[in-house]
Amino acid sequence: MLDDALAEDRYLAFNRAYLDAHIEKGYRVDQSDTTAPGFTAYAVYRRTGDESYLRVVERVLDHLKNSERVLDYMPNHLGLSPEGKLYPKSVWVDSVMMYGVFASWYGREAADEETYDFARRQSRLFAEYLQDPEDKLFYHCYWTRAGYTYPRNKIFWGRCSRMG
DSSP states (O other), X not given: OHHHHHTSOSSHHHHHHHHHHHHHHOOOOOSGGGGTHHHHHXXXXXXXXXXXXXXXXXXXXXXXXXXXXXXTTEEOTXXXXXXXXXXXXXXXXXXXXXXXXXXXXXXXXXXXXHHHHHHHHHHHXXXXXXXXXXXXXXXXXEETTTTEEESXXXXXXXXXXXXX
């Protein structure tokens, strides 16, 4: 997408190499974190027409459309992964990036109304279950069986990196 915006071919080779390495190695699509390559795969497929990238997209779509919903219309973040067997069924704010962006973009671009509808519902649901009503910041996860955010003591989710 950046190549298109800049009218150059600067990033396609990098994205292909990334996807090809993961396709060759093998990867799983069984939780929200493992859906993230769908976005890049669809962008590269649209540029190249290479069916191997479309297969990545199809695996991500299959997971999104068929995974167990644990809260309203939200999938269990850890899905059927080995980690999901150990951790309580839950929704995590991370999923906004892991599957939310892909589902929105793909659903609109591919005219896949089911995926686009799924994406449109997510913002409201994440705000309802994970956003603190007073501070407007987001908790990391919501344990669906327990019915509360975790952790419960106003520790909000964020990522930071150290700069030089």
